[in-house]
Amino acid sequence: QAKGAIEGFGTKVQSKSTLTVLQSQGIKPSYGSDTYAKFADRMEIAMKGAGTDEDIIYKVYSYLHNDADMVKLNQAFGIRNESTLREWLLGDLDASEIAKINELLRDKGITRLIK
DSSP states (O other): OOTTOOTTOOSHHHHHHHHHHHHHTTOOOSSOHHHHHHHHHHHHHHHSSSSOOHHHHHHHHHTOOSHHHHHHHHHHHOOBTTBOHHHHHHHHSOHHHHHHHHHHHHHTTOOOOOO
């Protein structure tokens, strides 16, 4: 598994391949690319600098409906300040906050969790 990958995610190429597999199973992104870019920017703003706005992070994840949405969010975030979204999250959130996100994702049937 690639460093800093979210479970089931690695490089952008692997994510594209994952997205293709998901789409072949009828699991399609819920939004257009611009929306995922806005979600990614909100995530960065929520975690950048001193303090973290957990409510924004939870809100972004509440908009995701399936594994394809997770792939698209991670593609949109890419690498920022030499870190993936997973690395940002694990650096800013404690275990209970990560668990809360994963519970939210599991409740929607999303299997690609933050680990």
